[in-house]
Amino acid sequence: MRAPTAQDRANASTLAATWLDSGGLRPTRQRLALAELLVGDGRDRHVTAESLFEAAAAAGQPVSLATVYNTLRAFCAAGLLAEVTVDGSRSYFDTRVDDHPHYFWEDEGHLSDAPNDAVRLAGEPKVPEGAEVARVDVIIRLRRRES
Amino acid sequence: MRAPTAQDRANASTLAATWLDSGGLRPTRQRLALAELLVGDGRDRHVTAESLFEAAAAAGQPVSLATVYNTLRAFCAAGLLAEVTVDGSRSYFDTRVDDHPHYFWEDEGHLSDAPNDAVRLAGEPKVPEGAEVARVDVIIRLRRRES
DNA sequence: TTAAGTGCAAATTATTTGCAGTAAG
DNA sequence: CTTACTGCAAATAATTTGCACTTAA
Numbered sequence: 001m002r003a004p005t006a007q008d009r010a011n012a013s014t015l016a017a018t019w020l021d022s023g024g025l026r027p028t029r030q031r032l033a034l035a036e037l038l039v040g041d042g043r044d045r046h047v048t049a050e051s052l053f054e055a056a057a058a059a060g061q062p063v064s065l066a067t068v069y070n071t072l073r074a075f076c077a078a079g080l081l082a083e084v085t086v087d088g089s090r091s092y093f094d095t096r097v098d099d100h101p102h103y104f105w106e107d108e109g110h111l112s113d114a115p116n117d118a119v120r121l122a123g124e125p126k127v128p129e130g131a132e133v134a135r136v137d138v139i140i141r142l143r144r145r146e147s
Numbered sequence: 148m149r150a151p152t153a154q155d156r157a158n159a160s161t162l163a164a165t166w167l168d169s170g171g172l173r174p175t176r177q178r179l180a181l182a183e184l185l186v187g188d189g190r191d192r193h194v195t196a197e198s199l200f201e202a203a204a205a206a207g208q209p210v211s212l213a214t215v216y217n218t219l220r221a222f223c224a225a226g227l228l229a230e231v232t233v234d235g236s237r238s239y240f241d242t243r244v245d246d247h248p249h250y251f252w253e254d255e256g257h258l259s260d261a262p263n264d265a266v267r268l269a270g271e272p273k274v275p276e277g278a279e280v281a282r283v284d285v286i287i288r289l290r291r292r293e294s
Numbered sequence: 295t296t297a298a299g300t301g302c303a304a305a306t307t308a309t310t311t312g313c314a315g316t317a318a319g
Numbered sequence: 320c321t322t323a324c325t326g327c328a329a330a331t332a333a334t335t336t337g338c339a340c341t342t343a344a
Contacts, residue, residue, distance in 0.1 A: 026342090026344080029300095030300070064301045066334090066336085067301065087232065088232045089332075090332090091333085091334085114273070115273060125248075125261075128250065132289065132291075138283065140274070141284065144277060145279045173319080177326095211327070212309095216310070218324095
């Protein structure tokens with residue numbers, strides 16, 4: 001937990017720009033702002049449209065809510081983000097796009113990555129005839145233990 | 148695939164009534180109708196509010212959509228149904244209430260049970276300190292294989 | 295210059311709720 | 320009788336969309 005230096009900030013911009021570019025997306029002011037919040041520090045992140053909207057505003061880079069939605073969709077379509085369905089009522093977006101398990105903290109409605117070995121899938125899943133696996137979602141729903 | 152006999156229908160009513168009773172719910176006309184559609188033939192079923200609403204109407208037992216929603220919630224609260232979150236945009240309800248994996252057919256938006264051994268979870272999932280597992284959701288997302 | 299991106303406000307979709315009437319225990 | 324249940328219509332909440340304006344290439 002170190003305060004970000006000028007160097008860090010420059011780096012975050014570069015990362016964001018590169019990231020957009022790798023998805024073939026135009027680097028507009030609002031996309032750069034959102035991208036920086038998502039991948040600016042190289043750490044994985046889980047956001048909702050609302051949380052990202054607020055984060056952008058808080059960072060002094062306000063982006064309209066509609067654009068946040070459109071942008072998240074665009075990032076997903078470009079393969080830069082993965083949509084994770086856990087809550088039914090809202091969508092979560094994950095900067096980690098490989099297939100991996102998640103923890104969902106039911107009390108706070110918060111999503112986080114689970115270590116790849118949190119569950120071991122022994123062998124390939126059985127697949128019905130004529131179908132192929134698009135993805136296997138594993139959600140470990142947690143609640144705070146009553147002590 | 149046999150046409151249901153009078154015997155089958157009588158049986159379905161009994162099953163539905165018993166099922167409601169086991170959840171401590173009053174056997175109203177609309178609940179019985181919905182319960183019968185859900186567990187009347189002893190087979191497991193996956194429905195959405197909309198699909199159940201239509202099924203009831205088609206069966207000559209119309210139930211208002213609001214009541215379908217309220218009833219599905221009541222069945223869940225009573226532990227008679229499990230809510231499965233796969234689609235983000237709509238909720239699915241499963242008559243099988245134990246923890247088991249699902250197939251989700253992305254093309255048709257259709258949910259079905261996967262055999263318990265479709266994926267083998269080797270060992271207990273790792274759980275962060277201070278938390279306990281409420282449930283582990285495993286969704287095998289399928290798409291029709293392009294031949 | 296031009297197609298893509300943005301931001302409002304209005305539209306949609308799934309779901310919930312208020313409330314007056316109805317039915318189960 | 321009394322409380323829970325039902326159904327409509329109106330309210331919500333998350334998300335999408337139409338359209339005039341802006342901007343990256």
